[in-house]
Amino acid sequence: MSISGPVRRPSLVIRMRRYWFLYLLFVPVIVYYLVFRYYPIFLQGILAFKQYKLSSGIWGSPWVGFDNFTYVFARPDFYNVLENTIVISLLRIAFGFFPPIVLAILLFDLRSSWLRRVSQTILYIPHFFSWVIIYGIVFAMFSNTGMVNQLITGIGGSEQNFLMAPEWFRPLIVGSGIWKEIGWGTIIYLAALTGIDPSIYEAAKVDGAGPLQRIRHITLPGIRPVVVFLFTLSLGSVLNAGVEQILLFYSPATYEVGDIIDTFVFRQGLNQLQYSMATAVGLFQSVIGLILILSANWLAKRYAGTGIW
């Protein structure tokens, strides 16, 4: 920038001393990250290869190589858990990914601004509810005394045990997830839609394009990068199938279709105190998850032009 010839930069030490106050401010942040974020990562790498004994602690417990992993992979129920995790994640993507896109386009095109405002206000609310509350609402709707069963028996049908029946578990999980997030999910698309140059729409109108042509040739291309980006991102997190929600919704009657990696780790680790085995599963999940998210980012960069970083 300077036009008066090269200026000698002060040495690093001098520059750093000028900012000593800022480094001081950053110390608590560093301490937090080391203790609560980095140390657990380190522990995960250690504990997964040890046989944790309560009496000898983490450091005194013996190394066992890959024993924890071979033990887990020999358990038939683990494959069931793995399958449930992937199936539930894919169901969430298959049924939950597109509704917010459609809703965003409809909201964006609505001419009645009061309908848009009112519906947006209501549709965003469930996003801010905890999963406990969502479970409460699902209970109100689908329990044996709930609204849906009252309607079914009211028209002469027979009561369905929605909350305990394995065949209803996944529809309820996926459905209530969509119910919670459909409104919130539109926001990012609405932001992308407002970025489209209005004059393109004007020109299309002059050319006599109808609403469907408009959507196909202007709206969809306009949000395509965001769609591709979010889609690859969601593929990157298929091993995280929503632990809080499932922990609330599932029961021994529905383990078979609902037990996922995170709930398995929760039960094996914290209820059965199998720390090493649960940590090994956690490490497996972390490593696969990291590979997935890195590939997803690579794909997003390649096909959408935007990655996460």
Place this chain on the structure above:
Amino acid sequence: MSNGNEKVYQAVSSAIVLGLTLLSAIPLIYVISMSLVNEQEWIDRGGFILWPQNPTLIAYERLFQGTAVLQALSATVVRTVLGTALVLLMTTLAAYVLSKRNLPGRKPMLFFILVTILIGGGLIPTYLVVRDLHLLDSVWALILPGLVDSWSVLVLKQFFENIPGELEESAVIDGAGEVTLMCKIMIPMAAPAMAAIGLFIGVAHWNSWFDALIYLDDSKWHPIQLLIRNMFSSSEIGAQFNNAGQHNAFNPVNRVSAESLKMALVVIGTLPILCVYPFLQKHFMKGMYLGAVKG
């Protein structure tokens, strides 16, 4: 021709949007209505109440007669206020420092924080850290593990970076030191963004229960969400809150169904969220659209 299409399209999309809005609203109305009836009305109407005929606060009265709900609410208020204040403080520190473009080592410091968005230690190792720090069964177990939110650091850092550099330069020329610059100029400028982030962090604290499930055996610090979860799985909630000792305890008019008690708990668990919702909505609509404009 295309004008007719447009009308059809507007009609169809209005109908779909209206339908989805009703699908969102009806369960909420049903929950509120169910919480406002006594056992008599519940029996009379076969448990299907979209609008109460004789609204009563009996479910709420019963819930607040015991100490459990009040204790859970006060525990939740403490963790939410304390947690939000500390997270906001730490997040602001991190974001402010990282927004200094000339700071030597800024890149690795940023990287140090962002890595944790991608990888984490998982449930058990984090639990062991909290246990070994003797934080189990204390309110700190609900606060310290989430003391900095990496995403919020990114958002706030960007906000600090967008404050015009001239402001900082003129302050430095006027002789402002680093502390004055931060406290008197930069932080007041960022106050709206901090308020927005604080609201979101506050909502997250109010809503959390999983950490309490993991870290607290003792129910002293059990937050309201965990209490609600436990009461939903309890089969004795009806008996618990319809105890004898009340006048005419077996008359359904003086009783409240387990369903109504549960729905009243759901309303209690969401009421603060609904109170701050208008502010949230203002912030996220504005913030999101601004973010999009910037690209």
